[in-house]
Amino acid sequence: MKDRERAGRRIRMTNLLWLQAGSCGGCTMSVLDHGARGWVRELQNFGIDLLWHPSLSEESGEEAIAILGDVAAGRTPLDFLCIEGSILRGPNGTGLYNRLAGTGRTMLSWVRELAPLADYCIAVGTCAAYGGVHAAQPDPAEASGLQYEGSISGGVLGPDFRARSGLPVINVAGCAPHPGWIMETLAALQMGDFDESDLDRLGRPKFFAKTLAHHGCERNEYYEFKASAEKLSDLGCLMEHLGCKATQAVGDCNQRSWNGGGSCTHGGFSCVACTSPGFEQTEDFLKTPKVGGIPVGLPLDMPKAWFVALAALSKSATPERVRQNATSDRVVRDPRRAGGHDE
Incomplete structure (x- = not known):
């Protein structure tokens, strides 16, 4: 992929894939208002290409499935995987309560396949981070966060999960998160100014969690x-x-x-x-x-x-x-x- 010179630093052009699981869409609504020219322009400004977003992208149907297939096969590199919404594991751990339309597969299956391929895996919102509203008792949907179930480490990816960068899931918590928390996390990762020491004990970026x-x-x-x-x-x-x-x-x-x-x-x-x-x-x-x-x-x-x-x-x-x-x-x-x- 092409690089871009910006402010004396070389920025590697990267891809961002955004998936919505058990979600109200509020995190997307929040981040859309970021930046004077809007979030998508802000991503471009930092050299991040929005590969696909289920609510924002023009691609749908077979085109969207082809994008996911290319990522899963390694033909398209995956730099940032953003998950919005809790992962619904029900009934009985099958994940069948939440399937990605047209793929014949559950969101649980897609997340477990794609997360290890990403340089960075980001839970956008408290639902994706810890289970959120969907995990309130009783929880018939068996909702969980990516690497936490409530405050207990584990979730659908397990406590030992690490993305290709070596970082665990980055939990940009909030219901919904401030748009700046989302974009500034992505920008810091893109600029190489973020590592595990920048996370608190629950995986939240310290710049807002301190x-x-x-x-x-x-x-x-x-x-x-x-x-x-x-x-x-x-x-x-x-x-x-x-x-x-x-x-x-x-x-x-x-x-x-x-x-x-x-x-x-x-x-x-x-x-x-x-x-x-x-x-x-x-x-x-x-x-x-x-x-x-x-x-x-x-x-x-x-x-x-x-x-x-x-x-x-x-x-x-x-x-x-x-x-x-x-x-x-x-x-x-x-x-x-x-x-x-x-x-």
């Missing part, structure tokens, strides 16, 4: 004073009563805008920790489980004992302005009216 969704949240003043919202329209912190898991969920969601602006908490909705395995098992996404009045899931960035002690101190020191605003749908006490000082 921080928490809580970091950068515009509700953090309320969080610091433990001034909590009581209903979704309130301005206060959503953690204590309304199920928000931003202090436990990895992701830079509040440090970069989604599709031009916003995040879950910015939009007034609780973070459901969609980048984490097992998030789908939550009984009530809008209710914080508690034991003895203390939330069960406590922040990851401080010891639990500290949090409990500091929470009591913070509540006792909450300014009246913050207390009143926390349970209102708008700012009712503006600090500017008091010269920047609380009354």
Whole structure:
């Protein structure tokens, strides 16, 4: 394949094959909005050729089957294999619940054949990474991630799987992932700036998994004073009563805008920790489980004992302005009216 000179570096032209398994298509919808000129142009800019995508490519029927056949036979090199959606192994491990139309084969079979041929295997979204929504109990479809089943290493490819580059499956988790997480992972791999040390213990790229969704949240003043919202329209912190898991969920969601602006908490909705395995098992996404009045899931960035002690101190020191605003749908006490000082 031809190489391309870019910014003084030689970029090898590569192929990307994208398959959709048990998926709602949300990951594709997310990544399509990446880049000023769109995701496909962004791929081209980095020297990545979109070999085939079931929702975006013109090829269908026999043409699409021929592309897959050429890859499987080794006639077309496979650099990036992106899988969107969980792998449905049912019934009874046969994978027959999810067949690739026209091929007479299951998606389970295709993934197990193609993954070892790829230089890099990328699970796009939490479904492909850990099983996701489809794996919620009861799970009649026997859904699984590529190399994890929930938080347990294994999945459909097994714990010892390595792509031709030597890397395990790269889990760009999220439901759906931020478009930047997907494209920046591909770009880093293409530029040779990514190795196994750049993955966390659950196979997620550290560039977005080394921080928490809580970091950068515009509700953090309320969080610091433990001034909590009581209903979704309130301005206060959503953690204590309304199920928000931003202090436990990895992701830079509040440090970069989604599709031009916003995040879950910015939009007034609780973070459901969609980048984490097992998030789908939550009984009530809008209710914080508690034991003895203390939330069960406590922040990851401080010891639990500290949090409990500091929470009591913070509540006792909450300014009246913050207390009143926390349970209102708008700012009712503006600090500017008091010269920047609380009354």
